[in-house]
Amino acid sequence: KQEVTQIPAALSVPEGENLVLNCSFTDSAIYNLQWFRQDPGKGLTSLLLIQSSQREQTSGRLNASLDKSSGRSTLYIAASQPGDSATYLCAAMNAGGTSYGKLTFGQGTILTVHP
Amino acid sequence: DAGITQSPRYKITETGRQVTLMCHQTWSHSYMFWYRQDLGHGLRLIYYSAAADITDKGEVPDGYVVSRSKTENFPLTLESATRSQTSVYFCASSEIGSGWTEAFFGQGTRLTVV
Numbered sequence: 001k002q003e004v005t006q007i008p009a010a011l012s013v014p015e016g017e018n019l020v021l022n023c024s025f026t027d028s029a030i031y032n033l034q035w036f037r038q039d040p041g042k043g044l045t046s047l048l049l050i051q052s053s054q055r056e057q058t059s060g061r062l063n064a065s066l067d068k069s070s071g072r073s074t075l076y077i078a079a080s081q082p083g084d085s086a087t088y089l090c091a092a093m094n095a096g097g098t099s100y101g102k103l104t105f106g107q108g109t110i111l112t113v114h115p
Numbered sequence: 116d117a118g119i120t121q122s123p124r125y126k127i128t129e130t131g132r133q134v135t136l137m138c139h140q141t142w143s144h145s146y147m148f149w150y151r152q153d154l155g156h157g158l159r160l161i162y163y164s165a166a167a168d169i170t171d172k173g174e175v176p177d178g179y180v181v182s183r184s185k186t187e188n189f190p191l192t193l194e195s196a197t198r199s200q201t202s203v204y205f206c207a208s209s210e211i212g213s214g215w216t217e218a219f220f221g222q223g224t225r226l227t228v229v
Contacts, residue, residue, distance in 0.1 A: 043221055044205065046217045046219065101211070
C-alpha cells in the first residue's frame with residue numbers, strides 16, 4: 001500500500017527566503033507526482049505535475065524534482081512571499097495493481113511566510 | 116465555464132438522513148474521484164470511477180454510495196448519515212491519454228452531521 005509522508009509538518013519563514021518542502025513515497029510504481037496548494041477553507045489548486053519519466057518541473061518561482069528510485073520529491077520555492085502562505089500537499093498517482101490511477105496524499109506542510 | 120463544480124458548498128444534516136453531494140465536470144474526463152479530508156487523516160479516497168457505469172471502492176467506502184450514469188456527473192450519497200461522516204468532501208477528475216493529466220479538484224462540500 002502506498003504511503004506518502006511530508007516533512008516538515010509546518011514551516012515558518014521570513015519573507016524572501018528560499019525554502020524546500022519534502023515528500024517521500026514508499027512505492028516507486030507511480031505514474032506521476034503532483035504538488036497542490038490549499039488555502040484555508042478552499043479546494044486544492046494544482047501547482048506542478050511531474051511525470052514518472054521526468055526529473056523536474058518548473059513554474060515561476062516553483063521547482064519540483066522527482067527521484068523515483070529513492071521515493072522522494074521536493075518542492076523548492078524561491079524568494080518566498082506572504083502570499084505563499086498555505087498548506088502544500090504532494091500526491092502520488094499510483095501505477096500498480098489495485099491502486100491503479102488513484103492519488104495517495106501526504107498530510108501536507110503548513111507554510112507561513114511572515115513579512 | 117470549464118471546470119469542476121460541487122454542490123452544495125455547505126450542508127448540515129441530521130443523523131440517519133440520506134444526503135447526496137453533487138459533482139459536475141466539463142472536461143469529459145474519464146476518471147472521477149471522491150475524497151474526504153479530516154484533521155489528522157489528510158485526504159482519503161472514498162470511491163472512484165474510470166468511466167460512466169464503472170465505479171470502485173477506495174480506502175473508506177463504508178456508508179457511501181456512488182453512481183455515474185453520465186461522464187460529467189459523479190454524485191456521492193450518504194445513505195444514513197452518521198456524525199463520523201462530518202467532513203469536507205472533495206471531488207476530482209483526471210484523464211489518461213499518453214499519460215495521466217493533472218487531477219483537478221472542486222471547491223469542496225463542508226458537511227456537518229448533527
